[in-house]
Amino acid sequence: MPDSIHAPTDAALAKLKAVFGFADFRGRQAEVVERVLAGRPTLAVMPTGAGKSLTYQLPAVMLEGTCVVISPLIALMHDQLRAARANGIRAATLTSADADWRETQDAFRRGELDLLYVAPERASQSGFREFLSAAPLCLFAVDEAHCVSEWGHDFRPDYRMLRPLMDAFPHVPRLALTATADRQTRSDVMGQLGIPADGLVLAGFDRPNIRYAIRHRDNPLRQLANLMAAEPGPGIVYALTRRKVEELAEKLGAATGRPVLPYHAGLDAEVRAANQSSFVASEDTVMVATVAFGMGIDKPDVRFVAHVGVPKSIEGYYQETGRAGRDGDPAQAVMFWGAGDFATARQRLAEIDEARRGAERARLDALAGLVETAECRRAILLRHFGEDPPAACGNCDNCIEQPAVTDVTELARKLLSAVYRTGQSFGMGHLQKVLTGVEDERVRQRGHDRLSVFGIVEADEAPLLQPLARALQARGELIATEHGGLALGGAARAILKGESNVQIVVPPKRERKGRRNAAA
Ligand code: ADP
Numbered sequence: 450m451p452d453s454i455h456a457p458t459d460a461a462l463a464k465l466k467a468v469f470g471f472a473d474f475r476g477r478q479a480e481v482v483e484r485v486l487a488g489r490p491t492l493a494v495m496p497t498g499a500g501k502s503l504t505y506q507l508p509a510v511m512l513e514g515t516c517v518v519i520s521p522l523i524a525l526m527h528d529q530l531r532a533a534r535a536n537g538i539r540a541a542t543l544t545s546a547d548a549d550w551r552e553t554q555d556a557f558r559r560g561e562l563d564l565l566y567v568a569p570e571r572a573s574q575s576g577f578r579e580f581l582s583a584a585p586l587c588l589f590a591v592d593e594a595h596c597v598s599e600w601g602h603d604f605r606p607d608y609r610m611l612r613p614l615m616d617a618f619p620h621v622p623r624l625a626l627t628a629t630a631d632r633q634t635r636s637d638v639m640g641q642l643g644i645p646a647d648g649l650v651l652a653g654f655d656r657p658n659i660r661y662a663i664r665h666r667d668n669p670l671r672q673l674a675n676l677m678a679a680e681p682g683p684g685i686v687y688a689l690t691r692r693k694v695e696e697l698a699e700k701l702g703a704a705t706g707r708p709v710l711p712y713h714a715g716l717d718a719e720v721r722a723a724n725q726s727s728f729v730a731s732e733d734t735v736m737v738a739t740v741a742f743g744m745g746i747d748k749p750d751v752r753f754v755a756h757v758g759v760p761k762s763i764e765g766y767y768q769e770t771g772r773a774g775r776d777g778d779p780a781q782a783v784m785f786w787g788a789g790d791f792a793t794a795r796q797r798l799a800e801i802d803e804a805r806r807g808a809e810r811a812r813l814d815a816l817a818g819l820v821e822t823a824e825c826r827r828a829i830l831l832r833h834f835g836e837d838p839p840a841a842c843g844n845c846d847n848c849i850e851q852p853a854v855t856d857v858t859e860l861a862r863k864l865l866s867a868v869y870r871t872g873q874s875f876g877m878g879h880l881q882k883v884l885t886g887v888e889d890e891r892v893r894q895r896g897h898d899r900l901s902v903f904g905i906v907e908a909d910e911a912p913l914l915q916p917l918a919r920a921l922q923a924r925g926e927l928i929a930t931e932h933g934g935l936a937l938g939g940a941a942r943a944i945l946k947g948e949s950n951v952q953i954v955v956p957p958k959r960e961r962k963g964r965r966n967a968a969a
């Protein structure tokens with residue numbers, strides 16, 4: 450790597466110290482700043498807390514002209530505004546909550562703003578383009594850039610207006626930022642915002658001090674009490690419903706004698722605030738909570754995060770477990786899951802909007818891949834975020850103790866051939882029918898009953914098809930298409946040609962039954 454690309458200029462380092470008071474860049478900040486200063490379009494994918502704001506704020510103070518920051522939340526903008534002004538940066542917001550529009554607009558026209566924060570709706574308003582033409586711009590920074598993608602979990606139609614706006618200023622560089630972008634969302638974001646493939650800077654998702662473990666849930670109360678007995682420090686237990694939160698908090702407190710508090714959106718605001726502050730101040734309290742808990746809570750010494758039931762997505766899992774061990778000391782992330790969790794989640798898929806169903810199903814499949822894998826959990830997580838980690842981390846349950854696996858290479862070949870022969874556009878439901886020889890209308894219509902793969906999977910192997918498909922997806926050998934179908938991934942060839950083997954964790958009988966229901 451040539452130094453000129455990755456070494457921050459002296460000028461950037463000097464400003465970093467003078468304006469922000471930091472001695473050095475963190476992670477790949479320097480690279481992003483360098484790219485921006487060189488005018489190259491960039492998508493920066495970095496986890497929350499990695500310091501994304503700095504990557505546009507620093508260029509904003511270094512470059513001539515105003516940096517326009519698009520941000521989806523007014524509260525977020527005002528936080529940023531306060532922080533920027535505290536560093537002496539000339540910043541303003543133009544939102545419906547601001548009374549000082551006039552002054553802000555005048556300051557912008559006079560070229561007196563380093564940063565101008567606006568909501569995405571602004572971009573679609575006629576007149577905004579003209580307004581921006583009145584003074585020099587140095588950068589477009591698109592925060593929470595995953596909002597531009599329908600594939601992402603937080604699609605905002607207004608983000609689609611950003612491209613034409615930015616295209617009207619072809620000489621102004623663009624920087625998109627997000628903490629959550631799986632491969633599909635990422636390439637969609639880049640396409641939507643006009644950032645070329647070489648514009649991706651992605652890094653820093655590993656949390657080496659967190660030990661990941663994912664276990665089957667048989668007796669959550671006992672399992673949690675054991676975890677708490679082994680870990681006397683503060684912890685968070687995520688449960689799926691308010692009722693579960695209250696029940697678990699009460700029973701765990703009684704069973705362990707430790708301070709255990711509940712937190713969910715249905716509690717009085719005062720109770721919530723009181724529970725939160727005693728958790729933050731305490732060295733041994735356990736908070737049982739819904740996912741409503743955790744955003745913006747600064748407690749570096751959380752020693753464990755447990756999930757009772759599966760989180761919504763890998764992104765959610767990563768974010769929630771990421772609240773453990775921020776101080777860098779050893780911490781644990783333990784998920785207790787049941788096949789019923791997936792069954793419920795899959796049932797819910799039927800209720801959601803058709804357009805979003807494919808993406809939601811893919812999210813669930815990726816999560817299932819993480820849960821069912823016999824491979825290193827960390828490697829799966831980091832690969833999900835686009836990194837290229839070593840195959841084993843030595844600090845997750847599967848690395849510490851290899852689970853029992855079964856060789857399903859032959860079955861995998863059958864499945865991959867079926868995917869290929871049906872044209873790489875059908876989902877598991879259809880593929881299962883073809884493979885097990887179920888002749889329904891759709892199978893006949895497509896002529897899939899005449900394929901060589903029709904009916905080649907025996908009844909005793911059939912229950913392994915779903916976990917196998919998820920494992921193959923986790924490994925990238927099967928890829929979910931946007932429409933909920935499955936296509937062959939890069940490494941599928943090696944399996945088909947007999948060059949690579951596939952093993953999966955043997956699912957307990959009980960779960961196999963649950964899965965069959967889930968697949969229906
Ligand atoms: P993100 O937007 O990626 O979630 P922020 O931009 O809010 O993260 O930054 C998180 C924290 O890290 C902030 O308190 C910020 O001041 C701090 N920070 C950012 N860059 C650096 C750095 N180079 N050195 C030290 N602290 C930094």
Ligand code: ZN
Pocket residue numbers: 824825826827828841842843844845846847848
């Ligand atoms: Zn590992």
